[in-house]
Amino acid sequence: MAWQDQATAVSSIGLRLAAYVFLRWIPTPVCPPIIYTLFALYIPSFIASYLGRSQYDVIADEVDVKVHNTQANGQPQSYADAVAGSSPDNDDGGHSTTAQEDFDVEETIILEKKGPKVLKTLLTGLPSPTSRFISIATFLINLGLVLAATDLIYRAKVQYPSNDLSFARLGYVSDSEAKLLVREPDRANLPIYVSVRNLDPHSGVADSGWRSYGPITNLSNDTDYTSAISIPLPRTIGRAGRNKYEYVTSNNHKGFITSAPRIGYTSEPDGKFTFLTSSCIIPRFPYNPFKHPLSIPGFKHLAKVLPSLDAQFMLFLGDFIYIDVPKRFGYHVEDYRRDYRQVYASPDWPAVSQNLSWIHVIDDHEIANDFDLNTEDHETSLYQTAIEPWNNYQGAVNPPVARKSSIYNRDRTDATYFEFTQGPATFFMMDTRRYRDLNAGLPANETGKSMLGNEQLHDLLAFLARPVPRGVRWKFVVSSVPFTKNWKVNNLDTWAGFLDERQKILEAMWDVGLKGGVGVVVLSGDRHEFASTAFPPPLGGKWPLSSTVHEFSTSPLSQFYLPIPSYRQTDDDDVLVKYIAEGNSKFGSVTIESPEASDQSLLKFRLFIDGEEAWNSILLSPPMLKGKGRTSLTKTTAMSTQADLGAKALAAKDYASAITHYTNALKTANSPLWFTNRSTAYHRAGQYDLALQDAEAGVLAARQRARRELITAAQMRRAIALYSLGRLGDSRLVLTWVRKLNEKEKSLGVWQLKVANEYEKLPEDSEGRKVTVTEVPDEAKLPEVGKTVVAEEKGKAVTQVPQTSTTPAQTPKEKIRHEWYQSSNKVTITIFAKGIPKEKAEVTIAEDSVEVNFPIGANSSYNYSLDNLYERISPSESTFSITPNKLEITLHKTSGTKWPALESATRVPALATTDDIKDSTPQTPASTAEKAPSYPTSSKHGPKNWDALAISALAAESTGDNKLGGDDDDEADPLHGFFKKLYKDADPDTKRAMMKSYTESNGTALSTNWADVKKKPVETNPPEGVEAKSWGK
Incomplete structure (x- = not known):
């Protein structure tokens, strides 16, 4: 070529x-x-x-050469030549003859036309x-x-510079006010009036005639001919106050206003409150030469479903314009103004704005890509140039600016972040651009690195800590950039670059859930993808799991998306719920309901991609704490109350009551959590068939909600039920699905080992080895709401034994458990045991020790002792109390030191008492006078005496009294119980070491040393005479 x-x-x-x-x-x-x-x-x-x-x-090229021989007569001989050498043959009269060769060359070229x-x-x-x-x-x-x-x-x-654009649009609308933005460059249309009338004759509004507001007398180039009008909405007589109005402007624009529900209420008659969320728009993309240059395809998708949503407002999360995409034409105010005018001049805009309020936060492309120059510390003409048009077109009709944290109910006058409460929700709309430090200026976890700035951060924390009005059940924190750190492309521009500040905010959010009754949700955009992420509180902390914060990050409304995935979960801090990258148009619909029969509010998120619903999820607000909430709406048969009672009964090992309560709760909703918990109750009550049925129903219900963690929990219960039914092949397979869902699932490694051991004992042709299950159970196994699995089972119902006494039966010795927690001046130890006889219980509290003893039945007793407390306490100020279900000891510290463990590490007490191993355990080095060695440890509870643990396991084996098994392992062998308890009581590093070593070695190694295990993969090392094979082969 x-x-x-x-x-x-x-x-x-x-x-x-x-x-x-x-x-x-x-x-x-x-x-x-x-x-x-x-x-x-x-x-x-x-x-x-x-x-x-x-x-x-050229097809062929041939060359032919032909040779011809010829005789030629020469010149006549001279006289001397003739005398000297005459030849008799020369008969030509004296002339000579010469032989010659002639060549004929012919080239033949064959051509073919291309x-x-x-x-x-x-x-x-x-x-x-x-x-x-x-x-x-x-x-x-x-x-x-x-x-x-x-x-x-x-x-x-x-x-289309749209200089002559004239329009009116709705901004923030409350139950008593509506803000309207008007643009009118033609001075001949001044002054401008706005007339409003009520459209609902049954709303309770005293006057439903036209009312006039204004006038706007002066519009100039200073504001690009825009002005905002505040329209008072007549108060309504009734509960919700959500009414429809029509407005008409004197310059020939009209639309409709729907007033917001009053604070603490939802709309009537459906009891719902709905709003929309998205971000990022650019005209005519993907490019279509036949479309109007200002057309916005995402607006068409939104307009198609908007009538069915009955939304109160669109919460737009930034990038309403792209000043630098596809090309920046300048850095002047007019360049920014032109882009705003072109969006509002789009032929697709009226369909999504005539009946819908739009409120906004600012993001980078409305200033400059990845803008991160703190305008409080640096004067920047670029920001001032960009913010003036944004204020004129967006901020002028936004909700009120946020309240100062130090002064109650006083608004900031110059802030670009906003706060408002509407219906059952309250919102804080952050400005993540104006106050941020440089993205790459400091490390992501640097203390003091801020996205919000000091004042905005304190205002946000005050918003989260502030009590909410009655009936408000959700707090929404609005961020233009994702709160999760799971996006890996340009992640320093997100909250992943500001981890210290993010942690402060997360803890304040978890505190909201700790108080009960109110949930926290983060709404974000920017990434041109969708992801739902959960932020659970750390295990073992003061926050309950119900404090979990959820984020819905949704964009773009009309822009590009990248087909290459950029979201990846790397730890358990930010937990992936759902991730969808595809789609040029995405928006979310958030609907809040507050059922009359429940103190928990229901939030439903629906994701729409290119005009079609692609995914949805349901959240429940944290339950009300005792003594709070709308008591007039509380009913003992409410689904949440029944579920709570079921959970309490399950924790108390009252399985018959737990089954009854969960059955009542499941009459109202097919909750995967309730199915899973009832499966647990059935299993522990010995009803394994019913336990399996509920577990499979839980799998189906969880899949319908696309909740990975609920699917995992239900599949785990399914595997346990199959094991108890002797279907070990099925149980083994289900556990592999659990591992695929979450390889860190609690007790997964223990159950895989247990099932594998039992499986190997079965004959090759045993029924228990057969595999008949499928990953997704038959849909018919999910009952209709109101119909329960129990009704379909005959002869297997768990009957509840009538209580003959108000005093609960005593908890068996092997089931008694204890736990502890602390504050700055107290340590509280709780021993969970029913039926402790107050008159016979002995509690001895000394400066450095605690001892508890009480009888169990006629021939046994329970003893709990701490012989060497971590620090000395004040016995005179320490107390204890006995209730029907527990014994609680409160130790008063003599200093404010935080205890890493109940006992000092300088002396290691044996975990098994003398009575437990007496006469049943042979002498071992650990039981002789010579003290067993102790080893350094990073455990928060101090070093463990592994010899004592082994002795306790041997003692349990010899006496048949296995106290190390769990609720689902009543007949477990002592060694399994030993490892189960070892894992349960271990610190996080030890648990990670045990899980990593066990899973990577395929069950052939178990290490508790995280320092060694984390360095490299743990190799499979089967016992002598055993060959290692891949799973399932």
């Missing part, structure tokens, strides 16, 4: 790829210079290729050898791509 052909093909293919990326994938400013440069190279190389083309191919090579020409951009038409066509393809890119970049700016 000649050089000109190579240059033509390379420049053409490169141009087409760049144009495709720019027009259909991502309209980055990087692409236009590449497109124009390649086209400039393509033109001369194409011309050179076209002029130098040959229309024929074909047009249509496909090659059209794909590569090379000229056709024979077809001028096809050559022109392929050139025009490249020319068309260049013109399309030019059209996308310049046409709207040149032809």
Whole structure:
């Protein structure tokens, strides 16, 4: 291939790829210079290729050479020659004869006319050898791509500056006020009035006639001819106060207003409160040459479903304009104003704004890409240039600015972050651009690095700590950038770059859940993808699991998306719930309901992609704490109350009552959690068939909600039930699905070991080895709401034994457990045991020890002792109390030191008492006078005496009294119980070491040393005589 052909093909293919990326994938400013440069190279190389083309191919080239011999007469001989050498043969009269050779060369070239090579020409951009038409066509393809890119970049700016745009749009609407933005450049239409009338004759509004507001008498270029009008809405007589109004402006614009429900209420009659959320729009993308230059495809998708949603407002999370995409035309105020006008001039805008309120936060592309210059510390003309049009078009009709944290109910006058309460929800709309430190200026976890700035952070924390009005059940924190750190592309621009400040906010959010009754949700955008993320509180802390914070990050409304996944969960701090990258148009619908029969509010999130519902999720607000909430609405048969009672009964091992309560709760909703918990109750009551049925129903219900953690829990219960039914092959397979869902699932490793051991004991042809389960159970196993699995089972119901006494039966000795927690001045130890006889219980509290003893039945007793407390306490100020279900000891510290363990590490008490191992355990080195060695440890509870643990396991084995098994392991062998208890009581590093070593070694190794295990993979090391094989082979 000649050089000109190579240059033509390379420049053409490169141009087409760049144009495709720019027009259909991502309209980055990087692409236009590449497109124009390649086209400039393509033109001369194409011309050179076209002029130098040959229309024929040489098929064959033959050369024939013919030789001819001839005789030629020479000159006559001289006299001397003739005398000297005459020949008798010379009879030609004295002349000589010469032989000569003649050559005839013939070249035969066979030519074939080339074909047009249509496909090659059209794909590569090379000229056709024979077809001028096809050559022109392929050139025009490249020319068309260049013109399309030019059209996308310049046409709207040149032809549609929208200087004459006149419009009116709704901003923030409360139950008593509506804000309206008006633009009118034609002074002939001044003054402007707004007339409003009520459309609902049954709303309770005293006057339903037209009311006039205004006038606007002066509009100038200072505000780009915009002005905001506040319209009072007449108060309504009734509960919700959500009414419809019509407005008409004197410059010929009209629309409808729906007043917000009053604070603490939802709308009537459906009892729902709905709003929308999304971010990021750009006109005419993906590019379509036949669409209006200002068309916005995402608006069309939104308009299609908007009538069915009955939304109160659109909460837009930034990037309403893209000042630098596909090209920045300047840095002047007019450049920003033009982009806002073009969005509002879009032919698709009226369909999504005439009946819908829009409120906004600001993000980077409304200033500059990844803007991170703290304007409080640095004067920046760019920010001032950008914020003035944003305030005129967006901020002027936004909700009220946030309240100062130090002064009650006093608004900040110059803030660009907002706060409002509406219906059952309260909102804090953050500004994540104006006050932030440089993204890459400090490490992500640097103390003091801030996205919000000091004042905004304190205002946000005050918002989270502030008590809410009655009936408000959700707090929404609105961020233009994702709160999760799971997005890995440009993550320093998200909260992943501000981890210290994020942790402060998270703890304040968890505190909201700790108080009960109110849930916290983060709404964000920016990434052009969707992800739902959960932020559970740390295990073992003061926050309950119900304090978990959820984030819904949704974008774009109308922009590009990248088909390459960029979200990845790397730890258990930010837990992936759902991730969807695909879709040029995404928005979320948030609906809040407050059922009359429950003190827990229900939040339903629905994700729409390209106008179709793609996913949904339901959240419940944290339950009310005792003594709080709307007591008039509380009913003992409410689903949440029944579920709470079931949970309490399950914890107290009252399985019959737990089954009854969960059955009542499941009459109202097919909750996967309730199915799973009832499965647990059935299993522990010995009803394994019913336990399996509920577990499979839980799997189906969890899959319907797309909740990975609930699917995992239900599959785990399913595996346990199958094990108890002797279906070990099925149980073994289900556990592999559990591991696939979450390899860190609690007790997964223990159960895999237990099932594997029992499986190997079965004969090859045993029924227990067969595999009959499928990962997704039969849909028929999920009962309709109101119908329970119990009703379909005959002869297997668990009957509740009537209580004959108010005093509960005593807890068996092996089931008694204890736990402890502390504050700055107290340590509380709780021993969970029913029926402790108050008159016979002995509690001895000394400065450095605690001892508890009480009888169990006629021939046994329970003893709990701490012989060497971590620090000395004050016995006189310490107390204890005995209730029907527990014994609680409160130790008063003598200093405010935080205890890492109940006992000092300088002396290690044996875990098994003398009575437990007496006469049943042979002498071992650990039981002799010589003290067993102790080892350094990172455990929060101090070092463990492994010899004592082993002795306790041996003692349990010899006496048949296995106290180390769990609730689902009543008949477990002592060694299994030992390892189960070892894992349960271990610190996080030890648990990680045990799980990593066990899973990576395929069950052949178990280590508790995280320092060694974390360095490298743990190799499979089977016992002697055993061959290691892949799972299932």
